Amino acid sequence: MKFILLASVPAFAFNFGAKPAAKKAATVGTGIGPERPSEALPWTTTVLDGTYIGDVGFDPLGFSKYAPGAWWFGEEGDGSLKIFREAELIHGRIAQLAALGWIFPEIYHWPGNDKVGVDAYAELNPYKAIDAIPSGAWLQILAFMSSLEILRLNRLKNPDYIPGDLGLGQGEGRWNPFGFNYTPEEYEEKQLQELNHCRVAMLGMVGLAAKSSGADMGVLAQLGQSFSTPDFVAKAGYYFPVGI
Numbered sequence: 001m002k003f004i005l006l007a008s009v010p011a012f013a014f015n016f017g018a019k020p021a022a023k024k025a026a027t028v029g030t031g032i033g034p035e036r037p038s039e040a041l042p043w044t045t046t047v048l049d050g051t052y053i054g055d056v057g058f059d060p061l062g063f064s065k066y067a068p069g070a071w072w073f074g075e076e077g078d079g080s081l082k083i084f085r086e087a088e089l090i091h092g093r094i095a096q097l098a099a100l101g102w103i104f105p106e107i108y109h110w111p112g113n114d115k116v117g118v119d120a121y122a123e124l125n126p127y128k129a130i131d132a133i134p135s136g137a138w139l140q141i142l143a144f145m146s147s148l149e150i151l152r153l154n155r156l157k158n159p160d161y162i163p164g165d166l167g168l169g170q171g172e173g174r175w176n177p178f179g180f181n182y183t184p185e186e187y188e189e190k191q192l193q194e195l196n197h198c199r200v201a202m203l204g205m206v207g208l209a210a211k212s213s214g215a216d217m218g219v220l221a222q223l224g225q226s227f228s229t230p231d232f233v234a235k236a237g238y239y240f241p242v243g244i
Contacts, residue, residue, distance in 0.1 A: 031055065031081035032064060052085060053188065054195040082163050086156065089164035092198020095205045102126055102208045106218040124218040126209075 033049030038057035046057040048064050067081050110121045123129040133141075155161050170180040170187075182190060211219050 030067070031085070032067060048081075052081060053191045082156070082161070085163035089195070089198060090152075092195070092202055095201035096197060099201050099204050099208060102205070102212070103218070103220055105129075106220045125215065126212055 031049060031052045032047050035045045035047050036049075036057075038044045038046040038048075038059070039050070040056040040058035041060060044060060046059045046062075046064065048055050048057050048059055050057065063084065064081060067084065105121060105124050121132075123132045152166075168175050170176050170182065208219055211222060215222060217225075
C-alpha cells in the first residue's frame, strides 16, 4: 500500500501523454454547446459538443449542464469542462499507478527499514498495509502530495491552461526526454489512448479493491487459484466416468 501512495504522487508531476498542441498551446474551448442527442446514449440528450478528446456525449446525470470553472478561486467560473477533464485525467493517472502498486508487492518485495523496526512492505493486503506505514512516512507523503496539489490548482487559474498539461512532452519550450514527435493525427490518438487507459484503470481499481476486501491473500494469488483444481474435486472425484 505504501508503494501505491508513493507511486501515485508522480501522477501530479509527470504527464506521459502530454495535452498541449504540438508547438503552442491553443485556447481551450468550453466543451459545451447546444443540447443535442447523445452519441453514447441515443435516447438521451446532452450539451457536450464533442470537442474534447474522448467525448461521446456520455453524461446521464447531466453534470455538464453545471460546469463549474474555477469556482473555488472566488470566481463564477468560465462555464467550461476544464475542471472535470482535469479531474478525470488526474484520477485516471493515479489509478493506473495504483493498480500497479496494488499487485507489485506480490511480484517484488522492497527491503524494509531496520531502523524503524517495521517492514512496511511485508503486508500484501493493501488495507492492512496502511497500518504498517510509520507515522513519519505518512507525514512526508501527505506533505509532498499537498504541495503538488496546490501547485496544480494554481495552474488552473490560467484561462489558457489545457487540462492535464504539466509542461512535458513535445512542443517548443517543453521537457521531452523521450523525444516524442507525433503528427497531429497521431498526437490526438495518443491523447485518446491515455484517456481510455485512465477510464479502464479507475474501473479496474474498484475491482481490485473489492477483490482484496476481507481476503487473506493477494490478488495475483487469488487469480492463480482460479485456475487450480478445487479441493472438493480431489476429495469427491469427478461425477462422470471417463469417456462420457
